[in-house]
Amino acid sequence: MRFKFTDFHVHTRDWSIDVADDGPTFEDYIKVAEKHRINVCFLDHYELYYIENDKTNPFYGGKIDDYLEEIDNFKETYDFILSGLEVEYYEDKEIQLLELMDDYRKELDFIGGSIHEWIIGYPITTKEGLTSLLEKKPIKQIIDEYFRISEKSKIVVGRNQRENEVISSLRREGDTILTVESIPGPTVLATGDLSPEEIEVATSMTVSYSDATADQSVAVRLTRDSTQWTLLARGQGKRNTRHFMI
Numbered sequence: 001m002r003f004k005f006t007d008f009h010v011h012t013r014d015w016s017i018d019v020a021d022d023g024p025t026f027e028d029y030i031k032v033a034e035k036h037r038i039n040v041c042f043l044d045h046y047e048l049y050y051i052e053n054d055k056t057n058p059f060y061g062g063k064i065d066d067y068l069e070e071i072d073n074f075k076e077t078y079d080f081i082l083s084g085l086e087v088e089y090y091e092d093k094e095i096q097l098l099e100l101m102d103d104y105r106k107e108l109d110f111i112g113g114s115i116h117e118w119i120i121g122y123p124i125t126t127k128e129g130l131t132s133l134l135e136k137k138p139i140k141q142i143i144d145e146y147f148r149i150s151e152k153s154k155i156v157v158g159r160n161q162r163e164n165e166v167i168s169s170l171r172r173e174g175d176t177i178l179t180v181e182s183i184p185g186p187t188v189l190a191t192g193d194l195s196p197e198e199i200e201v202a203t204s205m206t207v208s209y210s211d212a213t214a215d216q217s218v219a220v221r222l223t224r225d226s227t228q229w230t231l232l233a234r235g236q237g238k239r240n241t242r243h244f245m246i
C-alpha cells in the first residue's frame with residue numbers, strides 16, 4: 001500500500017443505510033485520505049436479507065456491480081483506495097454467501113465479515129436493537145448465542161453443479177466432503193468435528209439428495225484432507241430445507 005496508515009472500514013452515505021443522508025461520499029473520503037495520507041478500503045454494508053427483501057436497500061436488484069464500477073473508476077486515478085464489502089453473515093444463507101464471495105473474488109480487494117443481527121430485527125450494534133433484545137433475553141444468553149453461532153457443525157448440500165463447485169472449492173482443513181459414487185448426486189460439505197451420529201446424518205442426507213430410489217442402498221465417498229473412505233447408506237426422503245443444522 002502507498003501510505004503508512006490504513007483504514008479498511010469505511011462506510012459511505014450512498015451505499016450504507018447507517019450513514020446519515022448528508023454523510024461522506026466516496027469523493028469526501030478520498031479527499032481526506034489523500035490529505036492525511038491514509039489508505040482506504042470502502043467497506044459498505046452488504047446485508048443479503050435486506051438486499052433480497054427491501055427495495056430501498058442500496059444494493060437491491062444487483063446494484064453491487066454499480067458499486068464496484070464506481071469504486072473502480074476512482075481506483076484509476078487514486079492508488080490508495082480499495083474496494084470491499086462488509087458482508088453480514090446469516091446462518092441460513094451460507095450457500096448464497098459462498099456464491100457471492102466466489103463470484104466477486106476478483107473484483108473485491110477485501111471482504112469484512114460481520115454479525116450484527118443474528119436475530120433479524122434486533123441489530124445489536126444499535127442502541128434500540130440491543131435494548132429491545134435485552135427486554136426479551138438476559139445478557140448472558142445473548143452473549144452465549146452470539147458466539148455459539150460459529151461453533152456448530154454444519155452440513156451444506158449443493159443443489160446443482162454450480163453450488164457443488166462452490167462447496168468443493170471452499171472447504172477447509174478438517175472439513176468432510178461427501179459424494180455418491182455411482183449415480184448423480186449432490187456434493188455435501190460437513191464442517192467441524194463430526195460425531196459418528198453426525199457422519200451418519202450427513203451420509204444419509206447425501207443419498208437423500210441424490211437420484212437414488214427410495215430404499216436403495218448407495219455407496220457414499222467421504223473425503224477429509226488426504227483421507228478417503230466409503231460408507232453404505234439409504235436416503236431419508238428429500239428434505240424441505242437444503243441447509244440442515246445439527
Ligand SMILES: [Zn+2]
Pocket residue numbers: 009011086
Ligand atoms: Zn461497519
